[in-house]
Amino acid sequence: MPLFINPNQIFTQRVNLLEHKLRGKEERIFQLETENALLHLKLAECYGKLGRNNEEEAYISSLYQVQLNRNKNTNLFLNGLFKEVQVLKQNLRDLSSIYAGFSKELEQQSKNFLNKVIAASCKIQDCSVDVNKLQAQVLDLERSLQEEKNKYKDERQKRKILHNTLVEFRGNIRVHCRVRPFLSIDVGNNDTDLLSRSATASEKVVHAVNDDTILVKCSRSGYPTVNKMFEFERVYSPDDSQQTVFEEVRPLLTSLLDGYNVCIMAYGQTGSGKTHTMIGPHSENGFSTGELPEEGVIPKATRELFSLISKKSPGSHSVEVSVVEVYNNEIFDLLAKDGDGSMLIMKRDVITTSTGNSDVPSLTHESVENAAEIMHVFNHGLQLRAKHPTLVHADSSRSHLVVTITVTTQCASAEGLAFSLQSVRQESLSHRSRRQPPKLRVTDEQTMIRSRSPSPRPSLTELPVLHKPVKTKLQLVDLAGSECVGMSGVTGVALRETSFINRSLSALSDVLGALAEQRPHIPYRNSKLTHLLQDSIGGDAKLLVMLCVSPTQRYMTESLQSLGFGTRARQVQRGQPRKKLTKSK
Numbered sequence: 001m002p003l004f005i006n007p008n009q010i011f012t013q014r015v016n017l018l019e020h021k022l023r024g025k026e027e028r029i030f031q032l033e034t035e036n037a038l039l040h041l042k043l044a045e046c047y048g049k050l051g052r053n054n055e056e057e058a059y060i061s062s063l064y065q066v067q068l069n070r071n072k073n074t075n076l077f078l079n080g081l082f083k084e085v086q087v088l089k090q091n092l093r094d095l096s097s098i099y100a101g102f103s104k105e106l107e108q109q110s111k112n113f114l115n116k117v118i119a120a121s122c123k124i125q126d127c128s129v130d131v132n133k134l135q136a137q138v139l140d141l142e143r144s145l146q147e148e149k150n151k152y153k154d155e156r157q158k159r160k161i162l163h164n165t166l167v168e169f170r171g172n173i174r175v176h177c178r179v180r181p182f183l184s185i186d187v188g189n190n191d192t193d194l195l196s197r198s199a200t201a202s203e204k205v206v207h208a209v210n211d212d213t214i215l216v217k218c219s220r221s222g223y224p225t226v227n228k229m230f231e232f233e234r235v236y237s238p239d240d241s242q243q244t245v246f247e248e249v250r251p252l253l254t255s256l257l258d259g260y261n262v263c264i265m266a267y268g269q270t271g272s273g274k275t276h277t278m279i280g281p282h283s284e285n286g287f288s289t290g291e292l293p294e295e296g297v298i299p300k301a302t303r304e305l306f307s308l309i310s311k312k313s314p315g316s317h318s319v320e321v322s323v324v325e326v327y328n329n330e331i332f333d334l335l336a337k338d339g340d341g342s343m344l345i346m347k348r349d350v351i352t353t354s355t356g357n358s359d360v361p362s363l364t365h366e367s368v369e370n371a372a373e374i375m376h377v378f379n380h381g382l383q384l385r386a387k388h389p390t391l392v393h394a395d396s397s398r399s400h401l402v403v404t405i406t407v408t409t410q411c412a413s414a415e416g417l418a419f420s421l422q423s424v425r426q427e428s429l430s431h432r433s434r435r436q437p438p439k440l441r442v443t444d445e446q447t448m449i450r451s452r453s454p455s456p457r458p459s460l461t462e463l464p465v466l467h468k469p470v471k472t473k474l475q476l477v478d479l480a481g482s483e484c485v486g487m488s489g490v491t492g493v494a495l496r497e498t499s500f501i502n503r504s505l506s507a508l509s510d511v512l513g514a515l516a517e518q519r520p521h522i523p524y525r526n527s528k529l530t531h532l533l534q535d536s537i538g539g540d541a542k543l544l545v546m547l548c549v550s551p552t553q554r555y556m557t558e559s560l561q562s563l564g565f566g567t568r569a570r571q572v573q574r575g576q577p578r579k580k581l582t583k584s585k
């Protein structure tokens, strides 16, 4: 049977098939659309990623650029380094060639040195033969050196004794005279002053003829000129320096350490150069404490004293200083201080102790270790000194300034023998000069080898061995001006000052006169000045009077008065050697 096929059925089938296919296609489209959407999503994601990658790429490329720059710099640096290395290599080559030269030279030198050492050791071997001989010679030399040292010690001891004997023969009172240079104050400026108006007022009339003679040409109108000559132990001309003056003073400091009291005083009218000679140039604020060539006797003497002490055994000497002024016959302590340590001027009195020495109770004594300390202390005291302008001198000192330097010596038995001898002699002589029985400086605490015979001058074997410290005094005095009242033109308080000054200077003259005549009573107590200086004037103490005079006619009267004072003082010196000579016979 033939098979019949319905076309609709075929069509429907066909449609169904197509629908089926279409549904399949649609599903496929849907599927593809979904995939497409997913792909779009992925694409968007990739776009996002791509954007980020671009940023990173830009960052990396900038890093890359930096790295490139660094590489460039590194290359440049490496090139430079390379060049330097080349230079260093060259230097090294040069150095090694120099070193090679040096080492060759050194080798040569070493060889030479070795040869020399060999030669020297050969010589040493030769010399060693003589060493024993030399050692023996050295021993001999050491022995003789020791002998010489002992001799030198003995000689020094003898020199010391001779020095003081010489000083004694020259007299215990010496008078020197210094003529100061011509100054503006030599030309008068006072209309009432007749002399100043005369043409001859500033004429030089005082002359240092040589080193021991002064010539004064005394002329008065209507009278012929009279030449007066004065002789002193030493005369200084206006050209002589402070050092020249001090050289003559220096030996007295040796005497001080040998056990003598010493006094150096400047005498003269106001403006004649006393302060200049004793202290040196100074201003209102005092004077320089540093060492100066123009400084005066006081600073130079303190330096010399400490220089001499430094040569003695350490700790054997101690030094104290006091500064007083004698003003209107009263003693003022210029170093006194109140409870707060501020300086104040205190009045003191001078007494005579039971041993016959002068003493100022409660006086301030400053312990000092060196010259600078003395100068410092002294400068303080100097600020308080009484001054008053006069017609002659605007900065005139109206008081006597007394600086006392007390040296305490510990008398260890051997070293102190000669010193003790001097101290005992000094004590004994000063007592005799005051007509008291000679007495040795001995107290209960002192051990003593007593002399068998009561000789006034104990020999070395009879020396007492003193264990108590011995004190000696150096008194440095800048006296107030010795001018006439008329010349200084002072009135009122200053007139009273001048009258006290003149009275104390005349008391000083009386003391020297009494000593010259060897009177039984020496009027030390007639004035505070002489009482204060009692231990340094007379007896075995050594006094140097430094007369200061102006060179001109204007001050001739005062200069003649000062020269007269000096001549009287010399009478004491003339008397003294006779006394010593008789004794030594």
Ligand SMILES: Nc1ncnc2c1ncn2[C@@H]1O[C@H](COP(=O)(O)OP(=O)(O)OP(=O)(O)O)[C@@H](O)[C@H]1O
Pocket: 179, 180, 181, 183, 238, 268, 269, 270, 271, 272, 273, 274, 275, 276, 277, 281, 393, 395, 396, 397, 398, 479, 480, 481, 482, 548
């Ligand atoms: N040898 C000298 N060389 C240079 N100048 C001097 C000399 N002597 C004194 N004079 C000067 O003369 C002036 C007066 O001297 P100084 O003050 O020493 O006198 P003075 O005798 O101490 O007087 P006063 O007693 O009134 O104190 C000062 O200006 C001082 O510098």
